[in-house]
Amino acid sequence: MTKEKEFKGYLDRLRENLEVLDEQIVNARAMSRKRGKDANALQWTKTLRDLIELRNTTLDKIKIHLLGRDQTGAPVEPPDNYEINSDVEFEREFQKVMKPWTEDGLKVKCEDCGIESEEVSGHECETSNCDSVWKYHYLREKCHEKRLKAKRLLECESCHIKSEDADQTVESTSKGDVKAMLQTAALQIKILKTFPIDQRISKLEELLADKLEVAPGMESAYEAYADAIQKELNNTIAERERLAETSKQ
Numbered sequence: 001m002t003k004e005k006e007f008k009g010y011l012d013r014l015r016e017n018l019e020v021l022d023e024q025i026v027n028a029r030a031m032s033r034k035r036g037k038d039a040n041a042l043q044w045t046k047t048l049r050d051l052i053e054l055r056n057t058t059l060d061k062i063k064i065h066l067l068g069r070d071q072t073g074a075p076v077e078p079p080d081n082y083e084i085n086s087d088v089e090f091e092r093e094f095q096k097v098m099k100p101w102t103e104d105g106l107k108v109k110c111e112d113c114g115i116e117s118e119e120v121s122g123h124e125c126e127t128s129n130c131d132s133v134w135k136y137h138y139l140r141e142k143c144h145e146k147r148l149k150a151k152r153l154l155e156c157e158s159c160h161i162k163s164e165d166a167d168q169t170v171e172s173t174s175k176g177d178v179k180a181m182l183q184t185a186a187l188q189i190k191i192l193k194t195f196p197i198d199q200r201i202s203k204l205e206e207l208l209a210d211k212l213e214v215a216p217g218m219e220s221a222y223e224a225y226a227d228a229i230q231k232e233l234n235n236t237i238a239e240r241e242r243l244a245e246t247s248k249q
Contacts, residue, residue: 021055066090177218
């Protein structure tokens with residue numbers, strides 16, 4: 001079994017610094033206790049003090065790395081970060097950080113292809129529903145690109161909702177709009193049938209000539225409305241011609 005190759009990253013260097021400082025503190029403490037025997041004992045006491053301060057500074061760096069800073073810029077304390085067993089939870093995280101890292105430790109498993117690689121990183125993806133929700137997924141760059149191609153979000157021209165089913169959304173929305181527009185046309189035709197035939201034709205022509213400003217996605221609904229009016233106009237003109245022929249006889 002091959003031994004995993006260690007690498008010197010930021011956390012590993014902090015860990016090494018602590019190990020070296022611990023060794024130096026032990027040595028300085030021993031030397032500082034030789035008062036009366038060693039003329040440099042007082043200097044060793046000062047060195048011990050400086051080493052302990054440096055170790056505390058290094059520990060604060062690790063704590064900030066794990067817990068961050070509060071609004072004042074001070075390191076966040078474990079009770080402010082964990083709801084229960086704050087000391088235990090923090091110690092667990094600290095022990096994980098203090099373990100030697102290896103190159104394999106930087107590899108993360110891709111959610112799609114299952115390959116563990118340093119190329120895998122978190123990609124924020126939007127879900128394909130109307131209530132858009134963003135979620136991070138660990139993916140290789142190639143798998144992320146495949147997701148974007150396979151699940152590219154389309155925007156509905158009518159309601160401006162982003163969805164994979166944008167085309168279906170437009171279609172279902174248009175069916176309701178078509179029905180409403182046909183009902184409008186039927187009501188207008190019903191009213192116009194009470195008018196004299198020439199006036200009825202004139203009004204129908206005005207309705208067709210009046211180009212309404214059509215909202216995106218409403219084109220098919222307007223076309224259905226215009227077709228209904230045009231059909232009624234054609235029938236009314238034919239009716240007038242029949243009446244004219246009848247009057248001649």
